[in-house]
Amino acid sequence: MFFEGAEKRIEIVVDEFTSNLRELGDLFWKTALAKAGASVLSTTSNDCCDAYVLSESSLFVWKNKILLITCGNTSLIDTSVQILESVGVNHLKWFSYQRKSELYAHLQTSRFEDDVIRLKQYIDGHAYRVGHLDGHHHYLFYSEPLPSLQRFSALQMYHIKGGLADYLLSEQQHKSHILTQLQLDSLLPQFKFDDWLFSPCGYSINGIYQDDYITMHITPQEPTSYVSIETNLADIQRVFNIFSFMLNIFNPGSWDVIGFNAHLPAGGMGSSVPLAQCRLALNNKDNLYITQYRELACEQLAPVELLL
Numbered sequence: 434m435f436f437e438g439a440e441k442r443i444e445i446v447v448d449e450f451t452s453n454l455r456e457l458g459d460l461f462w463k464t465a466l467a468k469a470g471a472s473v474l475s476t477t478s479n480d481c482c483d484a485y486v487l488s489e490s491s492l493f494v495w496k497n498k499i500l501l502i503t504c505g506n507t508s509l510i511d512t513s514v515q516i517l518e519s520v521g522v523n524h525l526k527w528f529s530y531q532r533k534s535e536l537y538a539h540l541q542t543s544r545f546e547d548d549v550i551r552l553k554q555y556i557d558g559h560a561y562r563v564g565h566l567d568g569h570h571h572y573l574f575y576s577e578p579l580p581s582l583q584r585f586s587a588l589q590m591y592h593i594k595g596g597l598a599d600y601l602l603s604e605q606q607h608k609s610h611i612l613t614q615l616q617l618d619s620l621l622p623q624f625k626f627d628d629w630l631f632s633p634c635g636y637s638i639n640g641i642y643q644d645d646y647i648t649m650h651i652t653p654q655e656p657t658s659y660v661s662i663e664t665n666l667a668d669i670q671r672v673f674n675i676f677s678f679m680l681n682i683f684n685p686g687s688w689d690v691i692g693f694n695a696h697l698p699a700g701g702m703g704s705s706v707p708l709a710q711c712r713l714a715l716n717n718k719d720n721l722y723i724t725q726y727r728e729l730a731c732e733q734l735a736p737v738e739l740l741l
Contacts, residue, residue: 439533440490440650440661441509445499446527446581447520453496454520455483461519462492468511471503477627477639482646484639486629491639491648497526498583502663504650510548517555527581528556532572533589534564545572563711563723571691571723573713581719584694587663588676592686593653601653602634611636614682620675621647647675660685673697685728692722 447454459473466472466487475486485492490502499516503509513530530552532545549560557577564570569591597614600606608630612618617626621640624647628638634654640647647664660683666672672695680688687708690697696712710724 439659440502440504441507441533442502442529442531443499443509443513443516444527444529444581444583445516445520445525446583447497447524448526449497451497451520451524454499455494455496457494457519462494465512465515465519466492468515469503469507469509470505471507471512474629475627477625477641479625479641479643481644482641484627484641484646484648486627486637486639490650491637493639493641493646493648495644500646502648502650504652508543510543510551514551514555522555525556525576527583528552528558528576529581530574534570534572545574549574559715561713563713563721564709564725569689571689573721575715582694583665583719584667585663585665585692586669586672586676586695586697587661587691588679588688589691590660590680590683590685590688591658592656593658593660593683594686595682595684597682598653598658598684601636601651602655604633606630606634608636612638615649616678617647617649620678667695669695669697687725687727690722690724690726694719696720696722697724 462473462485471487471489473485474488477484481495483494487503489505489507493500501509501512530548532548552558552574558575560572560574562570562572608628611630612626612628617624617638617640621642624640624642626638626640628636630636636651638649645664645666647662649662650660652659662676662679664672676690676697706727706729708725708727711722713721715721
């Protein structure tokens, strides 16, 4: 069974004159998410944020901000337009749309270029591609308004292997065991978690503490296994430690580290070699950092006896 793990991501920040976004209500999100082909599976909340585990990734809603991540063949652009029309573009302080290159792009409902054409009917902005077109790459469209001062760090892992990867494909999975292996409750003891185990495989988890969030999505199917983890934690060393731990337990063949106004050091991310890196200055305050890594591999040679 193939599932496209590559994600699409929107972030919307509104001004202080907009009504509390958390009051949009369940019916609004049910209708908006249906346009993308997604639905709500589970919800958790605190005083600052509502976090939704979706049939395809996650949604987080704060008083003045929305973060929506979808994967698979979802049409996130349709949901984006619904939100923009409901909130009103005159109240936008910041809008960004990111999309990672898909393995089977021809199965998607639109191309990034098509999405940007639709968005520009509502928002002025700039569009970029980071990475080679014939390899895996990242797209970004962002709006013109004032600097966002938003922050997030993301780790995207490809071709996982080892004990945990095998377990995630087994028939006897249980989400409590997966959570124990991830050790998120130890790494982030103050966070409240909400997770979901898909059938026959696949796993998603959200965590929130005050304004902070972490979200993780696992697509373990071969030959396109993929794991993503994202957080807005301000402590870069803590983020580095979490990412390093995840690299150790998932043992990916390659991975990307992405930072928006958060720059993780290029060295020390597992046993690896950086293949490429980019710093994209979006304005005088906001920067996007992307570094691509590949696992260090050493071929084990078998001696061949020569019968002379």
